[in-house]
Amino acid sequence: MNQTAVLHAPTDWRDFFALTKPRVMRLVIFTGLCGLLAAPVAIDPVIGFTAILCIAMGAGGAGALNQWLEADLDAKMRRTAARPLPSGRMNPTSARDFGFALSGASVFLMFFAVSWLAAAILLFSIFYYVVVYTMWLKPRTPQNIVIGGAAGAFPPLIGWVAATGEITLMPVVLFAIIFFWTPPHFWALALFVRMDYSHAGVPMLPVVAGEQVTRRQILVYSVLLLPLTVLPWIIGGAGAVYGVSAIVLSLVFLALGFRVGMRTSVEDDRMKPEKQLFAWSIVYLFALFGALVIDRWTMLIMAGQ
Numbered sequence: 001m002n003q004t005a006v007l008h009a010p011t012d013w014r015d016f017f018a019l020t021k022p023r024v025m026r027l028v029i030f031t032g033l034c035g036l037l038a039a040p041v042a043i044d045p046v047i048g049f050t051a052i053l054c055i056a057m058g059a060g061g062a063g064a065l066n067q068w069l070e071a072d073l074d075a076k077m078r079r080t081a082a083r084p085l086p087s088g089r090m091n092p093t094s095a096r097d098f099g100f101a102l103s104g105a106s107v108f109l110m111f112f113a114v115s116w117l118a119a120a121i122l123l124f125s126i127f128y129y130v131v132v133y134t135m136w137l138k139p140r141t142p143q144n145i146v147i148g149g150a151a152g153a154f155p156p157l158i159g160w161v162a163a164t165g166e167i168t169l170m171p172v173v174l175f176a177i178i179f180f181w182t183p184p185h186f187w188a189l190a191l192f193v194r195m196d197y198s199h200a201g202v203p204m205l206p207v208v209a210g211e212q213v214t215r216r217q218i219l220v221y222s223v224l225l226l227p228l229t230v231l232p233w234i235i236g237g238a239g240a241v242y243g244v245s246a247i248v249l250s251l252v253f254l255a256l257g258f259r260v261g262m263r264t265s266v267e268d269d270r271m272k273p274e275k276q277l278f279a280w281s282i283v284y285l286f287a288l289f290g291a292l293v294i295d296r297w298t299m300l301i302m303a304g305q
């Protein structure tokens with residue numbers, strides 16, 4: 001089939017689904033759900049479900065707008081070239097309209113069904129990912145994912161606020177955990193796909209500052225994560241089930257981060273430690289936030305509620 005025929009073919013629903021970055025967003029949604037379930041209140045199940053639906057729609061809509069803005073960039077990288085827009089399977093206008101509709105509907109629904117504060121933070125996180133990270137920071141600075149990473153740290157805060165209606169220290173700590181987790185998560189991956197970023201001209205840290213600086217930065221953030229993840233236990237926002245889990249999980253993170261941080265890569269390097277750290281970063285966040293909820297349920301059972 002030639003390119004014109006592809007562009008005029010009706011878009012498959014699977015391409016719309018792919019625009020929402022479902023594989024990445026499942027963890028975003030999970031952390032939002034855990035923020036909601038870890039809050040010390042009993043939330044109405046319908047409101048809780050609606051809040052998570054709104055986070056999923058908002059994150060998916062933001063992902064679609066990110067891909068609409070970056071179609072040309074995605075075409076230059078092997079990892080992203082097969083996406084619906086760079087491959088020519090979808091019309092950019094459809095992607096743009098889908099992204100705006102999904103994002104708009106998520107904020108609207110959150111505002112009317114859940115709370116104005118949760119809706120405001122959701123709107124801000126969509127804006128932050130699409131405008132501050134994608135349009136402004138990503139093409140300009142190697143600190144793009146440190147500052148821009150804040151966008152992905154909002155979902156547990158949104159979940160918590162949807163449940164309680166207020167921002168306290170605990171959801172701010174949950175925000176900080178994801179904020180400090182993002183650099184080692186992303187830079188581990190950036191080390192083994194750096195040629196992609198280099199070809200596409202994106203100033204990611206390994207491209208601009210080199211591998212060794214990136215490795216040291218990964219180590220710094222891996223060290224910081226350990227005390228930060230124990231903080232919910234220290235401030236009384238979570239109990240020992242969470243605290244012990246956080247220590248064990250973060251020690252494994254630190255060990256893998258240390259191996260990547262102290263390494264000098266060699267010719268024909270297959271980057272196994274970096275791939276392991278990236279894979280662990282995902283398992284880690286699922287497990288850490290899962291432990292927070294299990295901890296709360298354990299406390300409720302022990303209190304006989």
Ligand code: HEM
Pocket residue numbers: 023024025026027028031079133144145148149150151152153178182185186189282285
């Ligand atoms: C600015 C911040 C972030 C950047 C730049 C980033 C970047 C990336 C990239 C480039 C990938 C490869 C995915 C692909 O090719 O589809 C990835 C994978 C992933 N990211 Fe992130 N990430 C960020 C924050 C987050 C956050 C906040 C979460 C969730 C809380 C997250 C969860 C995931 C997951 C689950 C995957 C694995 C997807 C799969 O299984 O294919 N990321 N990330």
Ligand SMILES: CC(C)=CCC/C(C)=C/CC/C(C)=C/COP(=O)(O)OP(=O)(O)O
Pocket residue numbers: 021024028055058059062063066070080122125126129138151152154155
């Ligand atoms: C509620 C809400 C709005 C949440 C947003 C969640 C969020 C910002 C997640 C960030 C994760 C993500 C898709 C990074 C990809 O970076 P990239 O765009 O540089 O990656 P790419 O090269 O794969 O496109």
